[in-house]
Amino acid sequence: MTDYLTQFIAQYQPITQFVWLDSVILVAIMLLVSVIVDKIDRRILINLLHRLLGKTAPKTLDLLEKHQALAKIAAVIPLLIISSFSPVALSAYPALSGIVVTVCNIAILMKMASFIFALLDVTLDVARERGLNKKLPIKSINQLIKLFVFLVVAVISISTVLGKSPLYFLSGLGAMTAVVLLVFKDTILGFVAGVQLAANQMVSRGDWIEMPKYGADGEVLEVALTTVQVQNWDKTITMIPTYALISDSFKNWRGMEQAGGRRIKRSIRLDVNSIGFMDQSLIEHLQKIDSISDYLVEKQNEINEQNQQLASDLTVNANGRKLTNVGTFRAYLEYYLQNHPMVSQEMTLIVRQLPADENGLPIELYLFCTDIRWAAYEAIQADLFDHIYAVLPEFNLRAFQSPSGHDFSALK
8 A cells, every 4th residue: 555655646736836835735644644544543453452452351351441552553654654644745855855754764663662661661561560579589680671672773763873883883893892891790690690590499579688788678669680779668769789789698577477477576674782682481372373383382392302402501592492572573474475365386496694793783684576567576576575574673683774863863
């Protein structure tokens, strides 16, 4: 059909004695035809895709319309008409005709590139919906293909403008290798790092990572070709070079989320002056606590059996074995945590005594909370230590606290 229209216009007989007016009329006809064809091919493409994808893949059709893929490919046909008919319509102005053809050819290349970009964006959205971007560096590959298409279009466009073969420019890339490597250093390093991150499953979208060097502590939003986008918990955004995740160390909290438990590692410091042996009245008082009543009975029987074998004066505290309030307190904490509904019993649970220092005797709790949500985790941790601090007086223990102004004023 294009050849027929070209022959028809070539046989066109001037209707005026002015060459420029004939050119204007032909250009107007050409533009009118291109506009009409543009309207028709858009409608045909839309109807065709609605028939093909309307029932089988409606989401894909929505994505194609969202990224305007149809509009971009439909714009190629009018440009082809203008490029084909310009030499005839502007036959009296060959220089202008050449410029129009060159511009149209470059525009066609750009529209084709934009159409490919739109298809790549559709592919990226589909991959996100199916969760494939958590396993593969989809966006990095997407951006790399876009970069390759851009370079191809740029080379062809320049060769079109200068009237040279694309091979003419490609032959000079060997001498420009060092410059190309310098310009695209981050891109090359980012792509290689993205492949390594995906292959080793080091980090993916949705992971919580912590990288103090770059001030990052939050959720990974995107793993791109050159950067990793992290949304910190204060809603700020940190951009990390992709290759930095390979060369530098970072903490990924994915293991905690997959394990289903979040660690609590915290100490309560006791005043060493409140630590001592338990007398009978304190023992009888603590036996009223259901969780350690059996422990106290068993421990007392064990201690009495061993002390009976010793020919020592048991009225002296240094002779024989005796129960201490801090030891009984540790036993109470173990039972309390082992029976707490929000403490994981399948993971490590330790109550241990650390070396004493100028800030008292640390009793460290090492356990895992079953709720990994931040707010719930903080609330459970606070509830645990609220109870622990409140129960200290039952064991005649005091938490260590540096003297404050109120303490000094009480000395007056």
